[in-house]
Structures are given as C-alpha cells and as structure tokens.
Amino acid sequence: MPQLQVNIEGKGGAYARRLAGRATLEANEILLETLDGGMQGGAPSVGIMLLINEEPGIAVLGQTSARLFVMAAEAIKAKYGELVGGVVASADPATGIAHVTVSGETVCTRCSKRIPDSFTFCSYCGHRLRNLHRT
Numbered sequence: 001m002p003q004l005q006v007n008i009e010g011k012g013g014a015y016a017r018r019l020a021g022r023a024t025l026e027a028n029e030i031l032l033e034t035l036d037g038g039m040q041g042g043a044p045s046v047g048i049m050l051l052i053n054e055e056p057g058i059a060v061l062g063q064t065s066a067r068l069f070v071m072a073a074e075a076i077k078a079k080y081g082e083l084v085g086g087v088v089a090s091a092d093p094a095t096g097i098a099h100v101t102v103s104g105e106t107v108c109t110r111c112s113k114r115i116p117d118s119f120t121f122c123s124y125c126g127h128r129l130r131n132l133h134r135t
C-alpha cells in the first residue's frame, strides 16, 4: 500500500517537483469511502477514488489506513483550527452507520468557540446559549 504523505506548510507547490514532467488531469469527482477491515491486519482503511471525465475509462484509486487519514485531518485541524464547527457526527454502535449533521454555526459568547447553532449549551464551556423555554 502506498504511503500517505501530507504537507501542511500551506504555501502550495510542495509537490510541484513530483508533478513536473507528468501529464495531469483534473478530477471531476473525488470519492472517499471507509472500508471495514480494509487493512491487512483488519484495521479500517479509507479508499480515495478520483473520477476523470476527460478519460472516461480511467479512475485513480488510493487507499490508506483510517488511522493515518485521521492523523492527517488532525494535523490540518492543528494548523487551521476548528474549520467545521457546525458538524456533529456520531455512529450507531449496533449498525456501524455514521450520521453526520451539518448545521449553521454560532460563536459562544463566553469562550468564543464555534459550535452548531442548534446547540442550547456550549459543548466546550457549558455556557447556556439560548433560553430553553420554547412557546
């Protein structure tokens, strides 16, 4: 399995020399899919599929461990901070099916963290965000 390499310098072009001299095609669809037991040792993996309309018969496939994929996401989060404050995700332990809810977001007036605007309490500091009395 190829090694996942992530560059978070944020300047762009870190891989330019790797691309030099190669034909490049723009992916029209980027598909990510988790695979239960996708690694040889049974750990979950993430499949990355690039579909290219200019070459209809060609798709590019990549796969890495879910652990490494999450580590890359954590590195990006460390650099840029919480980018998706309006996302709440959880998985049903019985089915393994994950549910992701994307809502608007608001900023806690006490701690200034970004949180989903559907929350009545700040999940970071516990501050009450709105009156729970609904009419």
Ligand SMILES: [Zn+2]
Pocket (backbone or CB within 6 Å): 108, 109, 110, 111, 112, 113, 122, 123, 124, 125, 126, 127
């Ligand atoms: Zn707060």
